[in-house]
Every structure is written in structure tokens, then in C-alpha cells.
Amino acid sequence: MTTRLIIAALCSLFSAGAAALEIQGEWKQGAVLLGRVEPGSQVEFLQRQVRVAEDGRFVVGLGRDAEPEAVLKVTPPNGETEKHRFDVVQREYHIQRVEGVPQQTVTPDPKQVERSRKEAALAWQARQRDSEYTFFSQSFEWPLTGRISGVYGSQRYFNGEPRAPHYGVDIAAPTGTPARAPADGVVTLVHDDMFFSGGTLIMDHGHGLSSTFIHLHKILVEEGDYVEQGQVVAQVGATGRATGPHLDWRMNWFDQRVDPTLLVGPMPE
Template identity: 40%
Template sequence: MTPDRRRLLIGAAAAGLAGPAFGRDPADLVLTGRLVQGGFVMGRTWPRALIFVDGEALTTASASGHFVVGFDRDAPGSVSFESRAGRRSQRRTLPIVTGTFPSSRINGLPPSTVSPTDPALLERIAREVALKTEGFASRIDTDDFRSGFDWPLQTYRVTSHWGAQRVLNGTPARPHYGIDLAAPQGSPIRAPADGVVTLAQPAMHFEGGLTLIDHGQGLISAYLHQSRIDVLPTQRISRGQIIGAVGMTGRATGPHLCWRLRWRDRQINPALLVGYSAPETGY
């Protein structure tokens, strides 16, 4: 285990984010996860139950009763869950720990990848935004997230942590919603969990070679700056399968993989799902 990997996992455990399920009675709504900004909850309830988050119906449990909910970087200090199936319902309220996010500076980027102004380039970026929006809109009816995630690279060095406030060429930018894993050019990228490819697009302006994988219920992982893409849209892939290779395409100054994860419209930290698994099946 690399020092960076050990620090990521030990830090989460030290914050009290890893532990047994919350709610153990067989009739309960059972929840477990990493209760921190950028974290998640995996739950088990009645099959196909409707899941409300802070009073809003956001997702539906799978045929086995499993579901996942993500918390973004600015998540509030608590979140309430309600599971409804017919006349049955269960409720839980859980605290969310405030995250600590560093700052990150990157210099030497081509100006067109920081503040583009060329009309033709802006038109291209708009087309690519439409492609990404469609890929992230996927809601595959599976629960492939249940067994947690592996790291997508076998050997790497973390060069930028999730949630870092970025300064690009001296200009403040939006937070970095990925983990940058530096690795040699051409290193194989492996799927961290089963899923379905929703986008496999080379030569995106910002992301370079980009792949999106839906792991169920809109939990979608992203792989940026690839030198090679080995999968196709709609392809069903398995955990550990090679999906592409590390590169430095798009907005990048060296070979690395930017690994991202989104649950619906919420950006979450993929490292927190490594080694985690959903509550065991019930009902």
C-alpha cells in the first residue's frame, strides 16, 4: 500500500467515518457509509422502495433493496433518509462531518484550456458539454456499487486530492472534483467496479480521453486524460477489466489519471468508496 493510499484511508477512519451499519434491527432502514462532505451512504431497505433524502424523493432501491446516496462538497451538517414501500416507512437522520480541503496550484497550462475565447473552440466545448451531460444523465437499474470500489491503477502517486481549491495559471477556479493519480504513460486503467459505459470519447478539449461508467442508480465514475480508450458506449464491463491507459491528453501537464465520481448532480470523493461495501441483503 502506498503512503498516499494509506493516508486517505486512515484519515477517513480516524474521522469516525468507517464503521458498522446504522440501524441493525432486521425491520430497520439499514445505512452505512462515509459520513463526511464528499462521502456517501449505502442503504438496504425493502425492494423497490422509494428513497427520500431531506424530504425529496431522489432514488429507488434495487430489486435486492440496496441504494446509494452521495453528499457533495458543501453538504449540510445532517441528512435525513426515509424509505417508503406501500404503507411501510422508516426514517433515519445522520450527521455529516465537515471536510477539510487543501488548495492546489497548477501553472504552465495552455491559456485555451483555462480561459478559452475563440468562437470555434467555444462551440466545440458546448458540443462536448452536451455529450458529458448525456453521459452523466444515465440511471442504469443495477446496484453494481454494492461491493465497493478498487483503485483504478495498481501503482500511482497522488498529486492532487479531491475537493482542493484550484488556482490555474494564477487564476482561482472551481474546486477540483477528482483525485489526480500520477503514473507512467500507458499504464493500464482498470474498472474499479462492475458497470455500464455511458461515454467513451477521445480528444475532449479539457478532459482529453474520457470514459464514464454507471455503477447503478446514477453513481457514475469518470476517467480523464487517457491516452487510449478500450471500451465502447453501452458496453457492460467487469471489475478489474482494462478500460484504457494513462495519458496526458486535454488539460494536463504530465501523465496522470484524474479519477472522479458523481452521484446524480453531486460530486463525491471516489477514494472513500475503496474497500467499502453495502449492508448485507435482507427482506
């Protein structure tokens, strides 16, 4: 007991000169957190050196299956590295189990496998950009309004075998419905026809945060274009492997899949 008290006292002594760390957002699976440190500080998260803007702002993201504890390392310009620990809220996702599905005996076409692998690499590359834009700190808006027909994190099991989780939010809308940029960004990928995702558009909001729209009917911008929040960038469609027209909006912080709905709040009526 006494030892614990001494350790506690020492800790508070050491943290007395601690650099300021401000965090905006909830530590929760799928969340995007906005941070601020003393300008010139170094920040490390998930083994990544995090870009810090000149004014000290930065952003990090937590994936669908983020660990229960997150550690953020901050090194002030003239100080020692501090480890900040946060409890991460563990979410429950919509899981659907389907039994008695006939076993697939068809081997996938190797050409299709090769094609989708190349396309996935293009998208991966676009999401690795670590640009200096700070659009990530804007207040995000829904690209369009409509019925939500698919949610982040949901997963299907066929005969006990898990399929890839769904990482986007699906908004049902007729083909041709305008889809708007949820925040300012720079277009980093335009692809008219990917095998799985059809018409695909990726926008970079800076510091590794990006939005991806898929199954698009038409894309109205080009790679390298700067887009403003609210600008119509594409039309909803059902291209690629889609059962009906909808916008599938995904967001990433580098390779961490984050939940767009945590940034925009409830769908307006």
C-alpha cells in the same frame, strides 16, 4: 422540561413501528452511502426519488460542499413517510492562494467555449443515467497504483478569485499505463478528445453511481460494453488540458461529485 419528556416519549412511541433502515458508510462530504430498506419502500434524497433495488438496496452520494445535515425520507410499502436526519462531517480541503497573477485580458475563443459546453452536456447526460445495475455495492478497487498527485476537493484562488475545485483523484503514471475498471460497470460515454478532459470514459455502476476517467491516451472499450472489475479499459495519458500524464478518476452520484478515495481506501504500496 416536562413537555420535552412527553415529546421524547411520543417520538419513541411513534418510531416503535418504524421500518428498518440500514446505512453503510460515514455521513461525510464526498461520501457514498449504501442503504437498505424494506423491499418496496420509497426513498427520497436531495429532492430525488432514489431507485430501490428489488432486495431493498440503494445508494446515495454527498457532494463536496454537502450541507451539515442530510435528510433521507423513507416510505415503507404500507406505512407513513419517515424523515431520517444525519449530521454530515464537514471537511477541510486543500486551498491554494496565488496572488499577483497577471490579469487575463484574452477573451476565450467562442468556438472553444461552444465546444466545451457541448462536451460537458454529453458527460452530464451520461451521469444522469438511473440504471438498475447494482454494481455499486461491490468493493471498489484502485484503477492503478502510483503516486497520488492531486486530491478531491482542492481548489486554487488566483488574486482572490476561486477556480473550479478539483473533483478527481490524480494518479501519476507514464503514458500507456493500463487503467482498470474499479468495479463492474457499463460504458456510457467514450470520447477521444474533449477540450478540457481529452480522452474521456464514463462507466455506470448503477443507480446513478458512475466513474469517469479523463486525460486518457487510449480507450479500449466501446459505449454499451459491460466491463468487469479489474478489466483494463484504457491507457493513461496527458490529453486535453493536462500538465503531465496521469489518471484523473472522478466519481458521481448523478450531479453530486463524490470522492473515489472514500470507496477504495488508502493506495496500496
